[in-house]
Amino acid sequence: MLSVKLWRVNRLLSPTPRIRAAGSFQVNTAGWDTVVCALAPAAVLKQRTLIDAAILAGVSRFLPSEFGLDLSTSFNSIQRGYKAKVAIEDYIQQKCAENDDFSYTFVATGPPR
DSSP states (O other), X not given: OOOOOOOOOSOTTSSSOSOSSHHHHHXXXXXOSEEEOOOOGGGGGGHHHHHHHHHXXXXXXXXXXXXXXXXXXXXXXXXXXXXXXHHHHHHHHHHHHHOTTOEEOOXXXXXXX
């Protein structure tokens, strides 16, 4: 049986965001298999906190807010507008190397170049 839970974070970029550290997200994701992030481009780097919390909560798979061009190609990965997403890709790959029970999926919806 498939079960889906939605946890919405409002005002992630506000001066008093609800997620200040991994702890609050960890509590809300305990027992989840997968976290799918859908964040505005300005909030992409906030995923570091969410990735850390997911690992602490025992989440096994993380899909970062990565819905765009294939950043594994050199042309796309060097574009200024994708620096934050490339940084998150690097971060999550590092965390997966450190945690055998944690994995990720990147979703590229745009054409490779």
